[in-house]
Amino acid sequence: xLADARLIAGKDLRIELRSKVGIGQMVPFAVLxxxxxxxxxxxxxxxxxxxTPGLYWIAVLFSALLAVQRSFAVESAPGVAEAxxxxxxxxxxxxxxxxxxxxxxxxxLQLVLVAGVVVLYGADLAGPLLLVATAVAATVAIASAGxxxxxxxxxxxxxxxxxxxxxxxALAPVLLGATRASEAALDGGIGDGWGWCGxxxxxxxxxxxxxxxxxxxxxxxx
Amino acid sequence: xAPAVPPPAVVxxxxxxxxxxxxxxxxxxxxxGKGEIVLLRGxxxxxxxxxxxxxxxxxxxxxxxxHVLGVDVARSPRLVRRRVGMLAHDxxxxxxxxxxxxxxxxxxxxxxEAVDADRALARCGIGxxxxxxxxxxxxxxxxxxxxxxxxxxxxxxxxxLDEPHAGLDRAGRDLVDDLVADAAAAGxxxxxxxxxxxxxEALSTRIVTxxxxxxxxxxxxxxxxxxxGEVASAR
Numbered sequence: 040x041l042a043d044a045r046l047i048a049g050k051d052l053r054i055e056l057r058s059k060v061g062i063g064q065m066v067p068f069a070v071l072x073x074x075x076x077x078x079x080x081x082x083x084x085x086x087x088x089x090x091t092p093g094l095y096w097i098a099v100l101f102s103a104l105l106a107v108q109r110s111f112a113v114e115s116a117p118g119v120a121e122a123x124x125x126x127x128x129x130x131x132x133x134x135x136x137x138x139x140x141x142x143x144x145x146x147x148l149q150l151v152l153v154a155g156v157v158v159l160y161g162a163d164l165a166g167p168l169l170l171v172a173t174a175v176a177a178t179v180a181i182a183s184a185g186x187x188x189x190x191x192x193x194x195x196x197x198x199x200x201x202x203x204x205x206x207x208x209a210l211a212p213v214l215l216g217a218t219r220a221s222e223a224a225l226d227g228g229i230g231d232g233w234g235w236c237g238x239x240x241x242x243x244x245x246x247x248x249x250x251x252x253x254x255x256x257x258x259x260x261x
Numbered sequence: 262x263a264p265a266v267p268p269p270a271v272v273x274x275x276x277x278x279x280x281x282x283x284x285x286x287x288x289x290x291x292x293x294g295k296g297e298i299v300l301l302r303g304x305x306x307x308x309x310x311x312x313x314x315x316x317x318x319x320x321x322x323x324x325x326x327x328h329v330l331g332v333d334v335a336r337s338p339r340l341v342r343r344r345v346g347m348l349a350h351d352x353x354x355x356x357x358x359x360x361x362x363x364x365x366x367x368x369x370x371x372x373x374e375a376v377d378a379d380r381a382l383a384r385c386g387i388g389x390x391x392x393x394x395x396x397x398x399x400x401x402x403x404x405x406x407x408x409x410x411x412x413x414x415x416x417x418x419x420x421x422l423d424e425p426h427a428g429l430d431r432a433g434r435d436l437v438d439d440l441v442a443d444a445a446a447a448g449x450x451x452x453x454x455x456x457x458x459x460x461x462e463a464l465s466t467r468i469v470t471x472x473x474x475x476x477x478x479x480x481x482x483x484x485x486x487x488x489x490g491e492v493a494s495a496r
Contacts, residue, residue, distance in 0.1 A: 043370070050355070050366050057395070058357040118351025122411075125317055126370035127343025 040132040047128065047136025052143060054113050061109040061144055066151050069102040073155045084161075091160045092221035096214050098152055099145065100181065104203050106144045107185035110137055111193040120193070123258075130255030134186060138250065142182035149174055166224030169232045173224065176236055177217040179243035184209050187250050190257050213242055268331055270295045270419055270450035271316055275325035278315050285311040287474035288325065293452055298445050300465035301454040308474040309454035310350075313421040316452060317347050330418055343371055346417030348425050352408040356397035360387045360407040363396060368414035381414035382407075385436065401428040406436070413440060420444055422453035426460060438464050 055061050076094045080087040087094075114120055123133070156162040164170060188205045192198035216239045223232025271293040278286040286308050293299050301309040314320045316329050318338025327334045332341040354363045360382060368378035382392065385406045396404055405428045412420065420441070426434045434457075441451050441464055455461035462468060470478035 046366065046369055050358075050362075053362060054355060054357045060357075113355060113357070116354065116356050118349055118353030118408075119355065121319060121347075121349065121351070122353030122367065123370075124319060125342045125345065125347055126367065127339070127372075128370050 040129045040135070043129045043132025044135035044139060047133055048139040048143070049136075051110060051113070051137065051140035055109075055140070055144065061106055062147065064109075065102045065105045065144065065148055068105060069098045069148055069152055070155055072098040072101060073152065073159055077159045087160055088162070091156050091162045092225060093214075093218045094160075095152060095156050095221065096177070096217045099149060099177070099217075100207070100210060100214055102148055103141070103145060103181045103185055104206060106141050106148075107189040107206065108199060108202055110141050110186070111189045111198070114193060130258055131251045133258070134190075134250040134254035137189070138182050138186045138247070141185055142178050145178045145182060146174075149178070162225060164224075165226070166232065169220060169224040169236060173217055173220040173232070173236050173239065176239035176243055177213055180213045180239055180246060181210060183243055183246035183250055184213070187246060187254070187257070190254065213239060216242070268295075269293060269328075270297070270330055271452065272326065272328040273312070273315070273322075274327075276315065276322045276327050277324035278311050278320050279323055280311070280320075285320075285474055286315065286322075289471070289474070289476055291469060291476055291479075293450055295450050296445055296448055298441060298451040298464060298466045299453070300461045300468045301452065301471055302456075302458060302461070302468060303471040303477070307471045309471055310423050311474070312471065313347065313349075313423055313452060313454060316419065317345050317421055318342050319347075344417060345419045345421060346371075346412040346415045347421040347423070348408055348412050349423050350427075352396070352404045353411070354396040354404055354407055357395050359391070359393040359395055360399070360403075360410065361392040363407060364411045364414055367411040371415040371417075373414050373416060377416065378410070378414040381410040384413060384440075385410040386432070402430055402433055405429050406433060409437065409440065418449055420449055420451040420453070422451065422455075424455055424457075425453055426455060426457045434460060 073094065077087065080090065114123065157164065185206055188209065189202060192201040192205065216235045220232045220235035220239065223230045223235070269292045271291065273289045273291040276286055276289045277284055289308070289312060291312070301312060303309055311320060315322055315327060316334070318329070318334045318341050322335040329341045330344050334341050358366070364382055365375050365378040368381070369375065387403070387406055387410060391399065391403060396407065399407065425437045429437065438460065445451055453461070468480045469476055
């Protein structure tokens with residue numbers, strides 16, 4: 040399973056490095072979202088500062104949609120989906136590989152976005168440990184849920200619109216938890232930040248578990 | 262004591278496959294021994310591709326029996342897939358990856374090594390200058406050769422080829438013939454569909470004619486069916 044996961048993740052990241060389609064669209068899009076929020080809210084700097092965690096995670100979430108869609112778009116080349124079924128690759132390994140590749144891209148995106156909120160919004164990165172833990176837990180949750188819903192819509196002509204419709208409501212708890220945990224970290228007081236972070240981690244573990252168990256069935260049926 | 266007879270590579274008995282409730286295979290009987298090169302021929306829509314896809318475990322046999330390489334593919338299609346190689350109409354190549362990355366990926370997915378992929382690429386005439394050219398920028402023939410290399414690198418026990426000569430120049434078609442002959446000589450079984458009958462018939466050891474989702478003629482048994490589908494012995 041792990042060998043198959045490495046194979047799939049390596050292939051997806053190699054495609055991304057060669058084509059730069061995902062990162063070339065995802066990062067500029069996320070930065071643009073930050074800039075537009077900044078333009079809209081800049082007259083009231085206090086609102087912008089208070090809203091920084093929510094705006095950051097909304098930008099991550101919207102950009103994650105692009106990463107998930109791209110991840111499954113590469114599998115829609117003629118004959119590839121069928122060749123994958125024939126390859127004998129373990130479905131759980133396939134899920135883990137896709138998940139890992141999406142997560143890796145989200146990590147790169149967040150490094151850029153963190154710099155963006157510091158420069159554009161003047162965010163003060165207090166509570167770095169909680170911030171990193173929140174980012175890791177939220178990335179696992181977003182990438183695992185995205186991979187599951189991505190394969191659900193993969194074989195459909197309407198996948199480009201269906202993925203956001205399925206994924207955004209499913210990730211609403213992640214947006215809430217990540218925003219609350221990040222707020223607590225940026226306040227420096229920590230407060231109940233670790234509780235929200237724990238919720239995120241639970242969410243991530245659940246989706247990874249669902250993926251490992253049911254991805255094969257979803258692959259066969261879509 | 263008589264030598265043990267190896268089990269056939271493919272056994273379809275009254276196999277029925279539905280495509281959107283339409284019986285694409287309406288009770289196919291076919292047994293293919295190990296090492297045979299069997300040509301499936303018939304008009305468009307006869308069910309040739311469906312037979313190949315059912316043997317690969319990609320289509321569910323809903324009625325009858327289907328055993329491939331000793332595996333009941335109607336029940337456990339996943340168990341046979343890694344042992345089967347299929348060259349379909351579509352090449353199954355990642356558009357952004359070159360032939361080298363594509364073939365290495367498919368080879369490793371089947372448990373083969375990168376060196377098998379490199380050897381297959383060389384055998385299929387993918388020169389060094391093409392190795393890293395994205396598949397999207399290759400010609401049809403070059404993509405077809407790359408797909409062939411991916412198949413060769415996997416070293417499958419059962420080759421399922423759907424119009425393997427299509428899109429290839431004369432040298433490419435000769436290459437297909439050589440690869441098929443070599444595979445059979447090495448003990449693999451080949452089941453292929455082709456409309457290029459002269460070349461395909463010369464290559465095959467047996468010819469099976471399919472029409473209307475059923476076997477109408479088999480040179481091994483010389484059974485001929487009347488238009489109503491009743492099969493009678495010709496001998």
